Amino acid sequence: MQFSKSTDYALHALVHLGHSERCNNVGIKELSSALGVSESYLSKIMSKLRQDGIVRAVPGVNGGYELARPADQISFLDVIQVIEGRQQLFECSNSSSRQHRLLAEEGAAGRDQKRPGKNECLVEKVMNGAEQHLHQYLQEHTIQSVLDEAFKRCSHEVNKK
Amino acid sequence: MQFSKSTDYALHALVHLGHSERCNNVGIKELSSALGVSESYLSKIMSKLRQDGIVRAVPGVNGGYELARPADQISFLDVIQVIEGRQQLFECSNSSSRQHRLLAEEGAAGRDQKRPGKNECLVEKVMNGAEQHLHQYLQEHTIQSVLDEAFKRCSHEVNKK
DNA sequence: TTATTATGGATACTATAGGTCCATATTAAT
DNA sequence: ATTAATATGGACCTATAGTATCCATAATAA
Known part of the structure; x- marks a missing residue:
């Protein structure tokens, strides 16, 4: 029993979106190159996330994806349930x-x-x-909590110098 | 993502063995009829459990399976890890x-x-x-804890009458 | 109008779960 | 020793899900 790769991609993609929040939409090209996954496959996953209201998508020039709600309201459980069922x-x-x-x-x-x-x-x-028990844990951890942790690490790094 | 049917069969089989502890070995025929699974498939599963030291098996007339150690020392985690990897x-x-x-x-x-x-x-x-977290929970629950619970239910039933 | 981007359908490949069957080895009982 | 009963392991099959690609289409901004 294992979580699928799609779940991996979805989580990483959402962290990326959360990180690029204030900028404009993030296109599938940027996402796929950041994650190292093919555009075609990743777009299927993003599509699922959109259907479930996790992200918004706009087609056309300068289109792309953005989080549909604040990162602290997107739990790991939300994402996993969309992808894994x-x-x-x-x-x-x-x-x-x-x-x-x-x-x-x-x-x-x-x-x-x-x-x-x-x-x-x-x-x-x-x-x-x-x-x-598993669900409770996964619900307490959000995309935002990953971003926070990343920021913490980063600022410690700066202090050292 | 789901646990496999094999895990289901393995857990139920072990509970059956734990319940028939003081009697002799339990053959694959009895097990398979109790669980409603084919002998051929269930024997594969039992074989795995034996290879991992969860049960003992003796071939020959009146042979069969028995728990290799006390039921309170066989955790759900043990079983799941044998079957699921x-x-x-x-x-x-x-x-x-x-x-x-x-x-x-x-x-x-x-x-x-x-x-x-x-x-x-x-x-x-x-x-x-x-x-x-998941592992910790699964390690705290054993075949014996299921047997205890079953006994509790049963004795309450008797008191009512 | 055009270039760009997301979407959904069709398709293909692969690995794994789930399952069967049979030949073989081992044991207890006779 | 022979026999019947039982577990074991290998070979095999099928269905399904995960992974992945490609293309036609729709929607949007410039």
């Missing part, structure tokens, strides 16, 4: 198997607090818990 | 791109505390942090 990280394949049903039977504890019909297998339960 | 969840694809090098330059702060040559891109850094 919003499916669960883990799903039990055969919910009708003996083993699954055994682990999914709602005990008394569950029946009191949770809505009926949930019927979550105990293996799923652990995995979904893991996913929630 | 131990590669990083995220890797920057072109470490030579302008964008990557910009985010990888080690500032003064980094140079003091960390070993040189690490040169971790700031995007990678966030993603690796996410992975570590």
